[in-house]
Amino acid sequence: MRTLEHPSRGEMRLDTVLAALADPVRRTVACKLNDAFGDHACATFELPVSKSTATYHFRTLREAGVIRQEYEGTKIMNTLRKDDLDARFPGLLDAVFAAQKIEGAGA
Template identity: 55%
Template sequence: MADVSLQQVMEALADPVRRLAVAQLASSAEDLSCGAFVMPVSRSTATHHFNVLREAGVIRQHYVGTTKMNALRAQELEARFPGLLPALLAATRREEGQTAEL
């Protein structure tokens, strides 16, 4: 995380699909497999989004057997950029609520 810049994280989180994935991880009590996410994109596009999040240090991916699992690096992000993740999640929830009302 020491090599991750704020620019990288912000660029990764600028995309609404990636914010959706982060929000799903944040609300889950456990790591999620790639197939467990509800995303409005194809599987190959979702893979691209996971790669961007991983390269920006937002998520960690690991295998359990043959299943690729995703974990939000919430503690590391909080230590590196205090308050960023909670602010992002709150804004995402507000944005989703506005979209639902339309």
């Protein structure tokens, strides 16, 4: 059974979380996880980058503490660590997601 390293709540660093969310590809992933219920395999995201680049972005998000990744067979299921992030940095995630929607909609 393969497992992946995740930072604990206390280990999450604001630097790292903001840098993770500053990249458009990674923010797209986080936003999709926030909008949709349940878990989602990496392959279901249709990102505009190659598979190995996608791996890199998923790892960056995981190491920042933004997402949780768990093996399920050959797939990796991704979930947003909303509870943990809300506990650590209250309101941050919601503000970023709201901002993303604003920018996506208007000018």
